[in-house]
Amino acid sequence: MVVNIKSEEDLINFYRKLKKLKNNKLKININCDIREKDKYELKQIEKVTCIKDKYQQLSVLFDELCDYLDKYIVGNICEFDDNGLCIAQRDGKPKIKVNGCCGKCIYVGNKGCTIRNITCKTFFCRYIKSIKEIPDYKESKLYKYFLTKSQKILLETSFFIPKDELIKRMYNVNMIKLLFIKDVPMKRY
Numbered sequence: 001m002v003v004n005i006k007s008e009e010d011l012i013n014f015y016r017k018l019k020k021l022k023n024n025k026l027k028i029n030i031n032c033d034i035r036e037k038d039k040y041e042l043k044q045i046e047k048v049t050c051i052k053d054k055y056q057q058l059s060v061l062f063d064e065l066c067d068y069l070d071k072y073i074v075g076n077i078c079e080f081d082d083n084g085l086c087i088a089q090r091d092g093k094p095k096i097k098v099n100g101c102c103g104k105c106i107y108v109g110n111k112g113c114t115i116r117n118i119t120c121k122t123f124f125c126r127y128i129k130s131i132k133e134i135p136d137y138k139e140s141k142l143y144k145y146f147l148t149k150s151q152k153i154l155l156e157t158s159f160f161i162p163k164d165e166l167i168k169r170m171y172n173v174n175m176i177k178l179l180f181i182k183d184v185p186m187k188r189y
Contacts, residue, residue, distance in 0.1 A: 002027045011038060018045070018145045025050050036117060039143045044068065048146060059167050065142050066116045071133050074121050078128060084108060088127040101125045105160045116163045118155050150175045 001024045005011050020133040026049040028042045044064045051057040102108045107115045122137045150173045158166055
């Protein structure tokens with residue numbers, strides 16, 4: 001299905017209809033001057049809808065969401081230095097002495113997290129929130145329109161889990177299964 005975006009109004013209408021369109025293979029033509037971030041998200045949507053295998057689509061969606069977070073949200077908000085210390089640790093703020101918020105996570109490297117985990121990427125301690133403005137990752141169109149409620153809950157609570165394991169869990173999760181997960185993930189505040 002071909003979608004033409006010729007104005008801001010077309011863009012708004014497209015997002016209103018996206019829940020119904022997301023199961024179609026979309027080709028999006030952008031013929032107007034819109035923000036770079038909007039163009040980026042439209043290309044992500046186009047890429048994700050072109051994949052019919054649901055497991056593969058979820059994997060690509062996960063990668064695209066991670067890329068979006070790195071480009072527009074996270075960057076290096078925690079300001080990890082060459083020794084792997086975040087700004088909160090350097091300022092003497094965290095209660096945890098090893099790796100700040102990451103604690104004893106085995107995936108922390110010298111420059112921060114070494115795995116692609118959306119949960120870890122979107123968690124920020126109180127100190128960072130007090131000194132920086134943190135954009136809302138839930139505004140991402142992939143997050144908003146392509147993930148189920150149970151997948152969103154799982155993503156918000158699955159710290160320190162590598163991508164492959166998280167994709168398996170996301171693929172099979174529903175609200176009932178979420179209630180009976182043995183290693184119940186916790187939301188961090």
